Amino acid sequence: MLDHFHEDGFISILVYFDLPSHVLQKRVASSGRSSVLRITVSFEEVLDRQEARYHNGEWTAPAQHEVDYLFVINDPNQVELVKQKVISIAQAT
Template sequence: MKRLAIITVGKTHSGKTTFARQLEQKLTNSFVMDQDAHAEFLNTYYKMLQPKEGPNILKHSLTKLVVEYAKEYTGFHFIVSNSNRAKSTRQYLLEEIYSENEFTRILVHFDLSDDILYKRVENSARDTNIFRGPYTTFKDVLIRQEKESELSDIADPDEGEADYLFVVNDPDDVDRVIEEIVALADV
């Protein structure tokens, strides 16, 4: 049986991390790969090493190390909790990191309304220690993500992009999606 690679797609505060943690509790032999945790670690202990602008090479290198270790030394299912909104990023993950000969690849697109997201960021208690650069609030991040949506590489996932695509349009969809993914692990 192939391992699962569940990759979340969505804007900040759309529920990706909460979903990933809930799925990890229900999906035996799985772990959450969360770059926000890596960013928080680096900003806490190695802030001076962080690049001031451009790609966060240090964070990406840490993530790559953890992924390579987990692929080689564990049999865990991967739950990748990041925004993954750029189609090129998803293609890289699906083709290079979680290839179809090793993994059953699942995209979970969190497509909640902007009204819900703005309410969530305004009431957010999440630590902002993951930020690098000019962002000081999650509202700043959401505004940037809305502007990025106009770019050509930012795109909602398509059917056929991975082995399975689930769309969460409403927070009430989460339990159903979790149940369906857990059932796929048993196939």
């Protein structure tokens, strides 16, 4: 999918949030939002669907060979460090 962009000189950076379900559920519960964008499903429903697709094998985590830079966040405390790395990459290109 990204080959076209890579051929045009773009680099790809993917930040994959691989957070535990309980962390995501807590964030959804405390967000104060009732729905996602303009669709009528709740954040809870979206999370449930995503987890079901993952557990059914319909979806897999991204692989390093798919992008130029892959960052995996397993803990919310890693966000700032990854953010700084992405900024550094963007400024260097």
